[in-house]
Amino acid sequence: MALRELRFKAGSALWRDLRPSIYPARPFFTRDASTNALQDLESSSFTVPPPSEDIVKSYDPVARSKSRKNELPPSRYQYRSPKYYRGPLHPHQPPPPSDPSSRLFTPGPFSLPRLEQTYQSTIAPDLLTLTYTHFPPGYRAPPKAQRLRSWEGDSPYFKNRPLRGPRGGDNLRLLTPPKTFRNIPKITGVTLHSMVPDAVDDSAHLHVAGMVMQAISNVRATTHKARRSVQQWGLREGKYVSVTASMKGEDTFHFLGKLIDVVLPRIKEWKGVKGTSGDSSGNITFGLPRDAVALFPEVEVNYDMYPPKMIPGCHITIHSSATNDRDARLLLQSIGIPFYGKVVN
Template identity: 70%
Template sequence: MAYTHFPPGFEPPKKGERLRSWVGDSPYFKNRPLRGPRGGEVLTLLRKPITFRNVPKIERVTVHSMVAGAIEDSSHLHVAGMILQAITNVRATAHETQKSVAAFGIRAGQHLSVTCELRGEDMYHFLSKLVDVVMPKIKDWRGVKGSTGDSSGNLAFGFTGEQVALFPEVEVNYDMYPPKMIPGCHVMIHTSATNDRDARVLLTQMGIPFYGKFIN
């Protein structure tokens, strides 16, 4: 995909240091960690040449749903947990709020979201359902935005409640879930790639389409 071949004896050109040393005669500069780059630039992960030894791969998939309806009725959270557990085959974990927000009626310690973390066979089974079953059923769906990513090889996209209802585990038991309680969810795909471009190439080869402006 993004393999770069180097002949035997090839030596890559040396690059300048990304961190700056401390200048001055202060005794506190000795053994002090190097300074970051000037300005607001953020240090990203170093991209190493891709060979057959370090081809990017998917490490894990996180499916998360924030249930706003659980503020008033906790049954929305139970429905969200059952749906995420059904479509991922992984037991959902509920998360509670850390602070109270009076403007939204949120109290500290209130459970408002659920998360499932997938690895191994469950992860690949979930992705195959997304690519082969769910995504083709979504009307007028262009794909995943090319600007998604955290500059470290992790890409995210989301589904609405109507789109979550297209999962086969939900469709076969549609009467079991109240239609207005089916939540939307966010899917975060964590890869071993060190930048968004390599991660996007990996997911494109697996069948996930991207559109729009690509940000590497």
């Protein structure tokens, strides 16, 4: 960072000194912006030819560092990001989170998942073709009625009141815009959730559940307390009873790939996901029994290390960018999750 600051300060100092003299020093035969604009662009390392064969073969960074007689000053290779953010005006600014020296840096992605590639190459174009609605040229969408209701009546108190929510509930549901190549539904994440009521008496259940969730999802599991006591279920307020793991990005696709290709086909007499599942904004949840969770390859490979009968079942919520369940179901069907029974949108 010292280097970074030095460069920044040196640059600004130079700039300050040079500024008045730079304008008169412009060459007379200046080119237009349009001519040879490509040459003006910053040269990319991709266009530069690679180093010659012998340089490549003889380059050994470890030997080079060992052959150095005097150790480099620590400021050349050791940098610690500031522990606390002290505001935008502080001279010592933390590096961006994408910088490996940042405290917030998370490595990744590590691969290009197969399901993601299939989505890009096959599923998304097909979904667009399937859900396309043709509007004749010159079509203008009809004006929509106001979504919030006004207060009808003679009461003088209705005047200037904020509008009422829609019938049947206070929250406005998501709008579904016409389908274009920009808003094809895609999978944004998966949340695993496992409720372990036995953990009230014996926390070992919770630990095992956490290990299983971490193993199959590749993300750190978080635990949750019971919010209130329920006598019939044996719940006590404040006791840790459930585990969740929420995946995003690459992990999602790896998890779904395993789920669809390895686990689901091996569940005995599994009918599919219930057609009524969904929160009407594009997120669909289904459950797996404990035998099915044990079928995940990460659990199966060292099944003996988990205490017997402690592997929990779990709920899997697949989050998608679809704005209604109909589109979300179409997306999940296209990646290979079957649905059964009555369908609710």
